[in-house]
Amino acid sequence: MTFPQVLTIAGSDSGGGAGIQADIKTFQERRTFGMSVITAITAQNTLGVKAVHKIPVEMIREQCDAIAEDFQVSAVKTGMLADAEIIREVARNIRLHNFPNLVIDPVMIAKGGTALLENEATQVLKDELLPLGTIITPNIPEAEEILGEKITTKAEIERAAKKIYDMGVKAVVIKGGHSEMTEAADFYFDGVTAKWLTSERFDTPHTHGTGCTFSACIAAELAKGNSLLDSVVVAKEFITSAIKYPLGIGYGHGPTNHFAYRMEDGK
Template identity: 45%
Template sequence: MKTYKYPAVLTIAGSDSGGGAGIQADLKTFSALGCFGTSAITAITVQNTLGVTGIHSIPPAIVQGQIKAVMDDIKPAAIKIGMVHSVELVQAIAETLQQYAYLPVVVDPVMVATSGDKLIEDSTISVLKQQLLPLAEVVTPNLDEAQILAGIPIHNLEDMKKAARLILDTGCKAVLVKGGHLQGPRLYDVYLHQNGSEQVFESEAIASNNTHGTGCTLSSAIAALLAKGADMVTAIIQAKQYVHQAIDKGKDVKTGEGHGPLNHFFQPQKLEKYELD
């Protein structure tokens, strides 16, 4: 009898009790795209569609233990990193991932929730840039996060390109600056690679109040598609298409009184199987 394996992905992120972002959104995304999801929880948030009212940090040794337990047994093919809000956690994760440097890492530098609540300590930002971003195959900041990482204000597409170049100086292989917070009928994302290649992705804006977890979902989708063998640009294009449809298919649904979630399962794929070598 032949033996198979699933394309597995690890998310290292915080838990969202409201189910729209964080670990919950990541696992939904992995499943919807035909991957087996695993997790290492960095924090437990008290959160719903209206905002974040509390954060309980998981001890760094426990986070390290979760990562190693998954990596050494299930052996995922890609890693997504989301909310890492303390210096100690950044250092613990960076130290642990040095052992698995052969895997693509997608870093979504979660700093501010859709509700506007801050999700990272100020002292953590410089350590994140020094220790975690250099491990990334791609970093996926939104405009608020890109302004913090690059240290410049962003008002237009040219500012996005300038910020991408500055973030690239942290040592990551590539950066995708997401322009969803710019006002206008069209959305622009800027992709820049260390090899000098640059690409601007354009899409139509969707009027919806249900955008909670969009960044988590996009970075998770990129990681899932990389785990399935896609190259980076293809993974980004397909991940953007998935998020666009997930927003569109969930725009008329009311979940809670604030910013609702995407419809992650608008067209779920079957869990894929690959024959073991």
């Protein structure tokens, strides 16, 4: 049996809850083979990011070339890209190697408030990466950063998704975890289908890596040949289970439970 091969291009989280560590765990849980191109090394734990070391673009290029030479990439997701130079290099390699099914998680701010994307890089992300994307998965603060406007109401979330869609990406899902809504509601838009995906909201600090995990699950489902909307629906169920059954690790924003979805209902 040949398993779909999925690539994450993102930063490393020494605490294991986010970044490539969360992505690889998610790929494995969704029965795909995970690979990685590391863009940055972070020293972090559940209490916050202590230090960030960006990987030179030459090494990012070498990693991408090595993956393309020997693997059949069925989907790719991007996470922490840190600065404009790295974004340009990643976009260049995605075009060069024709990596399909690009899921963009525009990682900008860590749970503890540390900026993970330099301000001037936002425009490069919009210009270089978005037009290559199959879907982008911003939370509300990230969508606000991309658009340069405040987003508060459901109507504003819907308008924001359509504005980001008009930047060239094939689909958008704006995650509503930062909203004041009683439910955890995410809005999906692909130019034709507009859909709210809702789940119970859980009162827990253990949400570190939710964005990474959500986008990684979408990439894994796309790699298996599932439709874009179906992939998002599975990812919503996956991350809901991961938050619902916390591991209780660390003294701050602890990691989600990546094997909860498999345990729940025997999935």
